[in-house]
Amino acid sequence: MSFPTTPPPDHPMGELHLPLPEEQILPNRLRLLMIPDSRAPRVEIRLIIPTAGRAFDDETMVGLAAATARLMTAGTRRRTSLQIEEEADRCGGALAVSANSETALLQAHCLSDHLPAMLDLIADVLLNPTFPPEEVEIDRANTLQRLRLQRTQPDFLAEERLRKALFGTHPYHRIAPDEDALQRWQSEHLQAFHAGRYRPAGATLIAIGDFRIRRFRTLIENSLGEWQGEPPDDKLPAPFGEPAERGEQFVPRDGSVQSHLMLGTLVPPRNAPDSLPLLIGVNLLGGGASSRLFRTVREQYGYAYSVSAHIDFYRRIGAFIAEAQTATENTRDALRQIQHEIEQLIAQRIPESELQATRNYMLGRHMMGWITLGGIADRFVQAVVHRLPLDYWHRYPQMVQAVSADAIQHACARYLPLDRMSAVIVGEPSLTAA
Amino acid sequence: MEHSRRTRIEFREFQLPNGLRVLFSPHRAAPVVAILVMYRVGSRDEPPGKTGFAHLFEHMMFQGSANVPRGKHFEYVESNGGILNGFTSYDCTAYFELLPAAKLPLGLWLEADRMRSLQVSQENLENQRAVVKEERRLSIDNRPYARALERLREIACDNFANQHSVIGSMDDLDRATLEDVQQFFRTYYAPNNAVLVIVGDYDLRRDGRLVRELFEDIPPQPSPPSVDLTEPERGERRELFHDPLASVPAIALTWKIPPRCSPDNDALQIAAEILVGGRASRLYQRLVKQEAVAVSVSGGAEARPAPSLFQLFILHRPDVPPERIERIVYEEIERLASEGVPDPELERIRTQLIARRWSDNLYYGLQSPLGRALGLAFATVFDGDPDAINHELERLLAVDSPRVQQAVQHYLNTERNRTVMTIVPGATGGVV
Numbered sequence: 081m082s083f084p085t086t087p088p089p090d091h092p093m094g095e096l097h098l099p100l101p102e103e104q105i106l107p108n109r110l111r112l113l114m115i116p117d118s119r120a121p122r123v124e125i126r127l128i129i130p131t132a133g134r135a136f137d138d139e140t141m142v143g144l145a146a147a148t149a150r151l152m153t154a155g156t157r158r159r160t161s162l163q164i165e166e167e168a169d170r171c172g173g174a175l176a177v178s179a180n181s182e183t184a185l186l187q188a189h190c191l192s193d194h195l196p197a198m199l200d201l202i203a204d205v206l207l208n209p210t211f212p213p214e215e216v217e218i219d220r221a222n223t224l225q226r227l228r229l230q231r232t233q234p235d236f237l238a239e240e241r242l243r244k245a246l247f248g249t250h251p252y253h254r255i256a257p258d259e260d261a262l263q264r265w266q267s268e269h270l271q272a273f274h275a276g277r278y279r280p281a282g283a284t285l286i287a288i289g290d291f292r293i294r295r296f297r298t299l300i301e302n303s304l305g306e307w308q309g310e311p312p313d314d315k316l317p318a319p320f321g322e323p324a325e326r327g328e329q330f331v332p333r334d335g336s337v338q339s340h341l342m343l344g345t346l347v348p349p350r351n352a353p354d355s356l357p358l359l360i361g362v363n364l365l366g367g368g369a370s371s372r373l374f375r376t377v378r379e380q381y382g383y384a385y386s387v388s389a390h391i392d393f394y395r396r397i398g399a400f401i402a403e404a405q406t407a408t409e410n411t412r413d414a415l416r417q418i419q420h421e422i423e424q425l426i427a428q429r430i431p432e433s434e435l436q437a438t439r440n441y442m443l444g445r446h447m448m449g450w451i452t453l454g455g456i457a458d459r460f461v462q463a464v465v466h467r468l469p470l471d472y473w474h475r476y477p478q479m480v481q482a483v484s485a486d487a488i489q490h491a492c493a494r495y496l497p498l499d500r501m502s503a504v505i506v507g508e509p510s511l512t513a514a
Numbered sequence: 515m516e517h518s519r520r521t522r523i524e525f526r527e528f529q530l531p532n533g534l535r536v537l538f539s540p541h542r543a544a545p546v547v548a549i550l551v552m553y554r555v556g557s558r559d560e561p562p563g564k565t566g567f568a569h570l571f572e573h574m575m576f577q578g579s580a581n582v583p584r585g586k587h588f589e590y591v592e593s594n595g596g597i598l599n600g601f602t603s604y605d606c607t608a609y610f611e612l613l614p615a616a617k618l619p620l621g622l623w624l625e626a627d628r629m630r631s632l633q634v635s636q637e638n639l640e641n642q643r644a645v646v647k648e649e650r651r652l653s654i655d656n657r658p659y660a661r662a663l664e665r666l667r668e669i670a671c672d673n674f675a676n677q678h679s680v681i682g683s684m685d686d687l688d689r690a691t692l693e694d695v696q697q698f699f700r701t702y703y704a705p706n707n708a709v710l711v712i713v714g715d716y717d718l719r720r721d722g723r724l725v726r727e728l729f730e731d732i733p734p735q736p737s738p739p740s741v742d743l744t745e746p747e748r749g750e751r752r753e754l755f756h757d758p759l760a761s762v763p764a765i766a767l768t769w770k771i772p773p774r775c776s777p778d779n780d781a782l783q784i785a786a787e788i789l790v791g792g793r794a795s796r797l798y799q800r801l802v803k804q805e806a807v808a809v810s811v812s813g814g815a816e817a818r819p820a821p822s823l824f825q826l827f828i829l830h831r832p833d834v835p836p837e838r839i840e841r842i843v844y845e846e847i848e849r850l851a852s853e854g855v856p857d858p859e860l861e862r863i864r865t866q867l868i869a870r871r872w873s874d875n876l877y878y879g880l881q882s883p884l885g886r887a888l889g890l891a892f893a894t895v896f897d898g899d900p901d902a903i904n905h906e907l908e909r910l911l912a913v914d915s916p917r918v919q920q921a922v923q924h925y926l927n928t929e930r931n932r933t934v935m936t937i938v939p940g941a942t943g944g945v946v
Contacts, residue, residue: 083630083728085581088619093595094545119543120881122872161803165794169862172869174792191869218806225809225831228761232658335758335941338651369588369598379585382644385652405652437593444595448612451544452881454874 093443096450098474101286101460102293106300108307109281113460113470114296115288117453122172123195123289124457125188125202128464130284131314132184132277135251143257144265147219148273149179152186154215156208161215164205171198175205181252182316182395183465184278189454192290196299203303206278211270220262227256234340234405234506237331242342245502246399248324250317279309284464288453319397322346323502332509339411339507340403343418345500347391347398350466355398357483357491358391364438364488365389365425366402371438372421377404383414393466400496408508415505419498426493430485439480446476519868519911522904523886526718532734533706536725537890537900539713541883547714548883549621550610551629552891555702557682558604558675558741558820563689566646566682569602570690571698573642575609576600580631584638587624594620602680605819606895612876612884615715619724625710626728632699636692643687650681658760662937663827669751670768670823670933675741704735709894713883745770745821750929758941762809762829765836767843769824770931774817775897775909781921782824784913786815787863788855789846790826794862796846797826805842807834819896824926836936844927851923854915864911871907 101113134145153175154161168175173190175198186206190198230236240255247253285304287296323345348354366373366389377387387404402422406414449455463472505511525539557568578584591598596613611621654660664679671677710729712721772778789797790813801808809829816822830839873879880886893902925931 083581083626083731084623087590088623090594091616091619093614094616096545120872122869122881124874162794162799165792166862169792169794169866172865189874191865191872218803221806221831222802222809225762225829229658229809229829232759232761234656336656338648338656368592370585370592374588375585378645379641382641383648385645385649405648405656407648407651437589440595441592444592444597444614447544447546447595447614448597448876451546451876451883452874455876 093440093447096447098450099456100474101470103470104297106280106305108305110304110307111284112297112300113284113286113464114293115456116291116293117288117456118290120453121192121290122453123190123192123198123287123291124453125186125198126286126457126461127186127202127206128284128286128461129184129186129278130182130282131312132273133179133182134254135182135316136277137251137254141261141265141269142254143261144269144273145184146179146257147223147265148211148270149177149184151211151215151219151270152177152205152209152274154219155210155212156204157210158204158208161212164201167197167201170194171201173198175201177205185461195291195296199299199303203307206304207307209274211267211274213267216265216267216270223257223262224259227259227262230256234333234336234338237333238340238342238403238504238506241329241331241506242344242401242502242504243399245325245329245504246323246344246346248320250319252319252394252397277312279311280304280307281309282311282314286457286460286464288457316396319394320346323500326499326502328503328505330512331504331506333506334509336506336508337408338405339408339505339511340405341411341415341418342504343402343415343422343501345400345496345502347400347495349396349398350393350462351468354491354494356479357487358495360435360438360442360480360483361425361488361492361496362389362391362400363442364430364434365421367438368441370441372425373402373404373418376421377414377417381413381417383407383410383417387418395466408511411505411507411511415503422496422498426489426496430488432485435485435488442480443477446473519907521871521880523880523890525890525900527900528722530705530726530730532730532732533704534729534732535709535894537709537711537894538716538718538722539711539886539890540716541713541886542715543881544883545615545715546612546883547615547618547621547712547716548610548612548887549618549625550608550711550884550887550891551625551708552606552608552711552895553703553708554895555607555707555738556603556605557678557680558743559702559738560678560682562674563686564694565678565686566680567686567690567694567698568607569680569682570642570646570687571695572600572602572607573646574634574638574695575628575632577638577642578633579628580633581627582624587628590620590624596621604676604680608888608891610884610887618712618716618721622721622724622728626732629703629705629708629729630732632703634692634695639690639692639695643690646681646687647684650684650687654679654681656759658757659764659937662755662757662764662935663766665753665755666766666768666933666935667823669753669935670770672746672748673743675743676745676821700735701738705729705732706734707738709891711887711891711894713887713890743820748931750932750934752934755935755937756941757937757939760937760939763832763836763939764827764829764937765839766828766935766937767826767840768933769926771815771822771824771925773820773822775902777917778921778925779815779817779822780909781913781917782815782925783817783910784860784863785850785918785922785926786813786824787866788850788859788918790814791863791866796850797828797843800842800846801828801830801839807831807839807842840934847922847926851919851927854919860915867907867910
């Protein structure tokens with residue numbers, strides 16, 4: 081038989097049979113989403129604290145939310161930081177708390193045999209952290225060094241500048257601690273932030289893995305039942321609808337042999353009606369190796385190794401970002417090419433074949449997100465953080481298929497015109513702004 | 515913990531007459547399939563003057579073949595819901611797709627077409643040369659510490675095959691010709707120099723037949739030349755590196771150690787867990803917590819099918835002299851060599867090793883068909899036996915304290931084969 085010169089006949093992608101979480105609310109108003117799944121002898125846990133993220137820092141203490149989250153595992157009334165790490169290891173797991181823009185997120189996993197011990201550890205970290213002064217000092221010194229290190233990295237500098245251009249003084253612009261505040265906070269500040277913001281009401285715990293629902297609920301009641309408190313205020317200033325600064329911002333970086341380019345603007349949040357059409361448009365523009373940016377900026381012109389576009393979602397707004405890293409001498413040409421592709425996306429009708437290819441790309445990524453337990457847990461984290469219905473991912477394939485080229489173009493034309501964009505270039509100092 | 519410990523990766527293996535080894539491994543946890551082709555060629559096969567070529571070639575494999583025009587490879591995979599990539603290491607080059615199960619025939623057709631008929635032009639070569647140079651700038655030249663670590667390997671190893679980086683030098687990338695690409699393809703990209711692994715939701719009869727139809731008439735080639743990878747013994751080597759992009763001082767140390775799957779490499783994998791495996795590890799606790807002199811500690815024991823390196827990289831506080839960090843590292847190595855590791859500490863590490871097999875990573879571990887495919891391919895290409903994947907954990911769990919002590923004493927508690935690099939921020943030295 082001779083080798084076929086055309087690809088094999090097409091088969092439909094097939095369908096996923098997705099689980100729906102079992103939802104229960106504890107008397108302390110902690111919401112549980114549980115998904116028994118015995119494909120691996122492991123349990124993944126995510127706890128979303130909706131109003132303990134970086135945006136809730138006081139203006140005079142920027143960085144405190146992140147430090148509080150980071151140092152929850154630095155010591156409790158029952159355990160030292162080393163004992164916490166050792167216990168997590170003994171569970172065949174890991175445990176960390178981090179602060180995102182609005183939420184704080186506790187992430188943990190363990191071998192399923194060790195689930196009771198891991199839940200005990202989680203409860204200890206959540207309810208009894210002591211923020212030992214000596215640990216606060218170590219964290220202070222090392223955070224300062226890490227901050228210095230970040231300030232040498234082009235991606236950090238670009239993101240920091242772009243967020244400032246997009247959000248101005250709104251707390252969403254924060255990605256790093258204020259150095260002055262970092263020198264000032266003490267254990268008491270962390271304790272107060274924790275006591276005021278880590279509350280069960282409004283929080284959601286997601287668990288997926290090898291367990292039974294009834295037993296899991298009992299374990300949670302025993303470990304987290306005594307957690308009490310009313311929800312803290314969740315008031316944030318309304319984000320601005322338009323970028324604070326448009327046009328081009330230049331960040332000089334000595335010794336750069338490559339420029340980091342970022343183009344961005346503000347778009348609706350994940351649960352807005354326009355969000356899905358815009359997301360499809362952004363994926364068509366820069367979502368993978370067959371996207372327009374990849375095909376032109378990389379494969380046609382060789383300007384960059386990595387070039388892409390995506391949307392960062394916050395609870396009440398989104399940030400469209402296109403980025404690439406390119407040789408200093410190609411900076412202008414690469415930026416123009418990215419801008420050109422954005423203009424084309426708005427100006428020209430999207431061919432149906434390219435649109436279907438993009439839909440399939442997104443549905444494939446969706447499918448691959450359900451392979452591992454952690455992948456599934458993270459889907460539901462997104463649903464909770466962005467206030468999507470729990471069956472959102474079940475309906476996602478039909479919704480993606482239903483979005484028309486017109487709807488995409490309309491959304492792109494509304495949100496992605498170049499005169500709504502901020503551009504950031506981090507690069508060699510002689511490359512000054514245009 | 516029996517379930518987590520015992521799980522075996524089942525597989526069926528056959529070899530086509532042209533020498534292609536084919537592995538099918540069932541995994542029905544999701545309606546997806548992973549296809550992975552691993553070729554026995556890596557940066558170690560590059561002669562002087564051609565560094566970076568194996569990786570540049572990997573890029574060319576996405577540039578078109580007889581029936582797949584340029585750019586279409588990405589499009590076929592992504593528009594059918596798949597994800598794809600490739601990577602080049604010192605010892606192998608691999609290409610993979612993770613696809614909805616119904617798309618397996620497409621993935622096999624794509625891999626077969628480029629194995630039999632890669633087509634490249636001067637224009638494509640120039641384009642990918644430019645792309646790879648940007649990759650080098652992104653991952654090495656524009657990034658703090660990366661140039662230092664590239665240099666560290668150059669002085670840590672004595673054999674050219676092990677010394678140079680996978681990404682290669684800009685000058686050598688400039689020298690690569692279209693003829694080099696064609697020659698490299700003929701020499702290394704032959705079915706008898708490759709293994710094809712399929713993991714997931716497939717039908718063995720139907721898809722086994724398809725593999726034969728698509729791959730069996732690709733002609734074999736003479737075996738590629740073998741490369742001498744041996745590393746001579748030597749004394750300590752030290753270097754000071756000024757990194758204009760860095761802002762925090764660092765110290766990096768390496769020692770030469772034996773290849774993967776050897777009893778001593780296994781013991782040194784455990785030693786690495788004890789010393790730098792996470793925040794409960796000895797060096798983290800001592801340097802970051804107890805003495806508060808370091809910002810971060812990382813490292814590990816390579817497991818190449820060749821002489822490997824035990825590596826440590828420590829960012830330290832600017833007011834602490836690197837000599838102090840170095841002394842503490844040696845004290846902890848000495849302590850491990852002389853006192854060994856207590857049972858509870860070893861048990862904790864064993865539990866972590868068992869748990870790590872079930873990692874959530876799409877590229878590693880038992881949850882993902884791609885993780886399984888990569889594990890099977892490494893076992894086949896590096897260890898000569900796909901079933902080695904099922905013995906790796908047992909081997910590591912069998913390491914006891916005396917073996918750790920012995921290996922640490924012999925390979926780490928010594929100046930022999932040691933390389934120490936102190937990295938100073940700024941172009942001309944002086945701590946910022």
